[in-house]
Amino acid sequence: MGLPGHVRHAVGAAWQHRAVDVAAARALAEEHLAEALPRRWQHSQAVAATAADYAARLGLDPDVVVVAAWLHDVGYAPPLADTGFHPLDGAALLARSGWPDEVVNLVAHHSCADVEAERRGLGDVMRRYPDMPGAERDVLWASDATTGPDGQRxxxxxxxxxxxxxxxxxxxxxxxxxxxxxxxxxxxxxxxxxxxxxxxxxxxxxxxxxxxxxxxxxxxxxxxxxxxxxxxxxxxxxxxxxxxxxxxxxxxxxxxxxxxxxxxxxxxxxxxxxxxxxxxxxxxxxxxxxxxxxxxxxxxxxx
Known part of the structure; x- marks a missing residue:
């Protein structure tokens, strides 16, 4: 017996929303990185693919972890440079653009960025973004830490x-x-x-x-x-x-x-x-x- 029509519609709408979010994240990363920083774009694509695999195997919401994976290095784009530290510059862009707080915070703190932020004198800026320990953060860090600059594992x-x-x-x-x-x-x-x-x-x-x-x-x-x-x-x-x-x-x-x-x-x-x-x-x-x-x-x- 199939699902009632209104349930099928709700489920379909949810998956459409999820696909749009991930697609929008990919498009934003491509816009800022593909031409200006092609190696960074290669890296970002591979990190997102790894994060998507882990998220699927762990049942995590791709609207959070996969979106963050696509966008984790967007702050390297020269026009976005403000502090000069890409996790914070990327997070600032995403916050201004209305991306979910979970995504913004994961990007800000990706790969233990708070350590370098402190050494750059940017600790106070980093503390504007709450850290989010847990499975999503681990997946993002693991995906980034096992991907080379050209996307190699x-x-x-x-x-x-x-x-x-x-x-x-x-x-x-x-x-x-x-x-x-x-x-x-x-x-x-x-x-x-x-x-x-x-x-x-x-x-x-x-x-x-x-x-x-x-x-x-x-x-x-x-x-x-x-x-x-x-x-x-x-x-x-x-x-x-x-x-x-x-x-x-x-x-x-x-x-x-x-x-x-x-x-x-x-x-x-x-x-x-x-x-x-x-x-x-x-x-x-x-x-x-x-x-x-x-x-x-x-x-x-x-x-």
Whole structure:
């Protein structure tokens, strides 16, 4: 027996509305990105496709998460630049244009954008948009964190490395990417857990999750090596470097010579004692020593 006519009409209208919303989001992203920033457009298309797949498998409303996926990078469009930080510039456009608050907030906070906003002095602007932890946010973060600049699928660890290499290690974007990598990996893990129907790991902060297991093992390695040969150093002298290595290890990246050099030059510059010596064997041994704590903490498998 079929549905009554008025029910069929209501259901059809709802699906038409949903299709229009997603289509409108795609059209807006295409308008701002396709010609001006074709690589960003390729990336956005792939992120939206991944988000749509996850949303369908999880029964999430595409009017929220898929729309946000299409629009997450629209703030890169040059005419929209206001703060110069694309999550906020994109969210501002969407808020002015009357898009739903859920979409606006997801775009503003996508991929742990609040961390970079604080470092850019835009924390107060970011706080105008409430964060929305949950399945939709995880899907958006996971989709973005596993999609390369040309739309290729990557692991979270590969994506972190790609960003660091593309922006250079000393760039603010690279620095923030290293710090938020554990949060992105956790978003991917929680999405996978929800799809599998099992228990879902709680959302925790960067400090609670990324460093609590590895930092106590990494920091003593750096202090014992004292690569800069500092006669008397503060207790937290090597903590920023230890945090960076902890983040990379936590998302499954294997520490090698190139990453040791990248992290070290970010904090100490190209004339640091460690890298100025060009002692490949020493760098290899330090990389091996930094990788060792993974076997102790058991926390470096990709999500």
């Amino acid at each position: 990557l692991s979270v660890a590969e994506r972190v490395l790609e960003v660091v290499q593309r922006y250079e290690p000393a760039d603010l974007v690279s620095e923030c990417m290293v710090h938020i990598a554990p949060q992105l990996a956790m978003a991917m893990q929680r999405t996978s857990q929800r799809i599998a129907g099992g228990p879902v790991s709680p959302a925790v902060s960067y400090d609670e999750w990324a460093n609590v297991q590895l930092l106590p093992h990494i920091l003593p390695v750096l202090e014992a090596w004292n690569p800069e040969g500092i006669a008397e150093y503060a207790e937290d002298e090597y903590e920023p470097e230890a945090q960076a290595f902890s983040s990379l290890l936590r998302v499954g990246y294997t520490i090698d010579v190139s990453m040791v050099v990248a992290v070290w030059e970010h904090w100490f510059g190209p004339q640091s004692c460690l890298t100025r010596e060009h002692d490949l064997r020493k760098l290899e041994k330090l990389a091996e020593a930094l990788q060792g704590p993974v076997r102790v903490a058991g926390a470096a498998q990709p999500m």
